[in-house]
Amino acid sequence: MNCKNFCNQVSAYIDGLLTPAEKELFEKHCASCAGCAKETAELKNLRLSLLSLKKMPARAGFETSVMAKIESGAGLASFFETFFRAAKAAVLVSLVVFGIIIAFDYFTPAVAQPTASGGSIAALNRYVLQSAAVNMSNEKLVTGR
Amino acid sequence: MLSDSELVRFSKDGRLEAFESLITKYKDRVYNIAFSFCANAAESDDIAQSVFVKAYANIGSFEEKAAFSTWLYRITVNECYTALKKRRTNVLSLDAEISNAEDISLADILADAKADIEKAMVSSETQNMMRKSITELPDKYRIILTLRDIEDMSYEEISRIMKISQDKVKVWLFRARNKLKQIIEKKERK
Ligand SMILES: [Zn+2]
Ligand SMILES: [Zn+2]
Numbered sequence: 001m002n003c004k005n006f007c008n009q010v011s012a013y014i015d016g017l018l019t020p021a022e023k024e025l026f027e028k029h030c031a032s033c034a035g036c037a038k039e040t041a042e043l044k045n046l047r048l049s050l051l052s053l054k055k056m057p058a059r060a061g062f063e064t065s066v067m068a069k070i071e072s073g074a075g076l077a078s079f080f081e082t083f084f085r086a087a088k089a090a091v092l093v094s095l096v097v098f099g100i101i102i103a104f105d106y107f108t109p110a111v112a113q114p115t116a117s118g119g120s121i122a123a124l125n126r127y128v129l130q131s132a133a134v135n136m137s138n139e140k141l142v143t144g145r
Numbered sequence: 146m147l148s149d150s151e152l153v154r155f156s157k158d159g160r161l162e163a164f165e166s167l168i169t170k171y172k173d174r175v176y177n178i179a180f181s182f183c184a185n186a187a188e189s190d191d192i193a194q195s196v197f198v199k200a201y202a203n204i205g206s207f208e209e210k211a212a213f214s215t216w217l218y219r220i221t222v223n224e225c226y227t228a229l230k231k232r233r234t235n236v237l238s239l240d241a242e243i244s245n246a247e248d249i250s251l252a253d254i255l256a257d258a259k260a261d262i263e264k265a266m267v268s269s270e271t272q273n274m275m276r277k278s279i280t281e282l283p284d285k286y287r288i289i290l291t292l293r294d295i296e297d298m299s300y301e302e303i304s305r306i307m308k309i310s311q312d313k314v315k316v317w318l319f320r321a322r323n324k325l326k327q328i329i330e331k332k333e334r335k
Contacts, residue, residue, distance in 0.1 A: 011319035015293075015300070043322055046329075050294035053272055056186075058176035058193055063168045066197045067161065073198065 003029075006036045014044050149213040156204050164204070168197050171214065174296070175221050181291040182225040183232070184276040192228050196221050211305060218306045222288055229284060278328045286321035293318055 006029045012018055013026050030037040147155075147166070155163030175196050179189035200220055207216055279287060292298045292306065293314075304311045 008319070011322050012315060015318075017300075017315065042326060046322060046326055047294050049271075049275060050290070051297060053181075053275060053295055054269075055173065056177050056180040056189070058172040059190060062172050062176075062190070062193070063165055066168055066194050067165055069194065069198050070161065070164070070201050073202070 003033060003036060006030070006033070007039065010036070010040050010043050013040065014047060150209060153204065153207065153209065153213050156201070164197075164201055167200075167213070167217075171217055172197075175217065178218065178221050178291055178296060179225055179228075181276070181279060181295050182287055183228065184273075184280050188228060188232070192221070192224050196224050199224070215302065215305050218292075219308075222292075222306060225288070226284060274332060275329065278325055278332065281328050282321060282324055285317060286324060289314065289317045290321040290325060294322070 006026060009018060009022065009026055013023065018026060030040055147163070149167070149170075152163045152167050156167065172193060176189055176193040179192040179196075180186070183189060183192070196217070200217055203220075207213070279290060282290065288307065289303065292303045293300075298306075300311045300314045303314050307314070309317075
């Protein structure tokens with residue numbers, strides 16, 4: 001095993017992850033290699049320095065701030081829930097209305113005028129005008145009689 | 146004293162006081178992880194707050210396959226990533242952040258009457274240098290180093306939090322430590 005292989009093991013060594021055999025080889029190498037011994041000592045030192053960094057605690061009143069956010073968020077959530085329930089009802093109602101218009105559009109031309117084409121409003125208008133015309137001619141017939 | 150899983154179950158039932166107990170238990174650890182990432186008190190406070198707000202919002206979908214703490218730290222890591230991404234779009238000077246951290250540790254030192262002030266000042270300077278060096282690491286190395294060398298978590302727990310294999314933890318940690326060492330050595334040479 002050359003020096004480079006040992007360098008790759010330093011991190012695992014300081015975490016105690018080497019097998020007993022690997023550990024023995026590693027330590028034997030460090031005893032005769034100043035470079036690897038120095039590197040091991042430095043990385044060990046680095047880990048200890050990091051572990052001893054002052055722990056930063058959350059500030060006083062942290063819970064109160066979070067709970068206030070959660071409670072206002074919960075209020076907001078229930079508002080949206082109500083809003084969406086209302087919106088869902090509105091969508092259902094408009095779907096039903098739309099369905100009636102489509103059905104009307106589909107059946108009306110057959111009743112009023114089989115060759116008619118165009119939108120539902122046009123069909124409605126034609127139907128209304130036609131019935132009016134029929135009524136008027138009926139009236140004319142009545143009055144003319 | 147209720148266990149975490151009991152507190153989680155109460156929280157799922159909408160018992161806010163149970164969730165508040167979980168906040169009390171984990172707030173310092175969550176805050177400390179965030180502080181290792183950004184070395185900024187105000188930003189760490191924001192991160193820690195949103196961690197708990199998100200945890201509460203999603204507690205219903207927490208399946209309790211893992212420990213609550215593992216789940217919470219995973220949210221913490223995600224929030225740190227998000228905060229870092231957001232910060233990169235704003236330009237904030239790192240020096241300003243570090244001096245911010247310095248103010249806090251100095252205040253803490255002054256509050257502690259027993260502390261040998263002169264000695265503490267030196268170590269606080271070294272600490273700030275180290276914290277600043279950590280923030281110069283790439284994101285994933287910053288995370289792995291924080292969890293292992295600052296929080297002293299096991300490889301197993303880190304692999305569960307980050308959802309990576311323990312072999313990957315080993316490799317990333319090896320690179321993170323070496324990179325941090327280089328950064329610190331470069332600073333010391335100056
Ligand atoms: Zn060597
Ligand atoms: Zn070497």
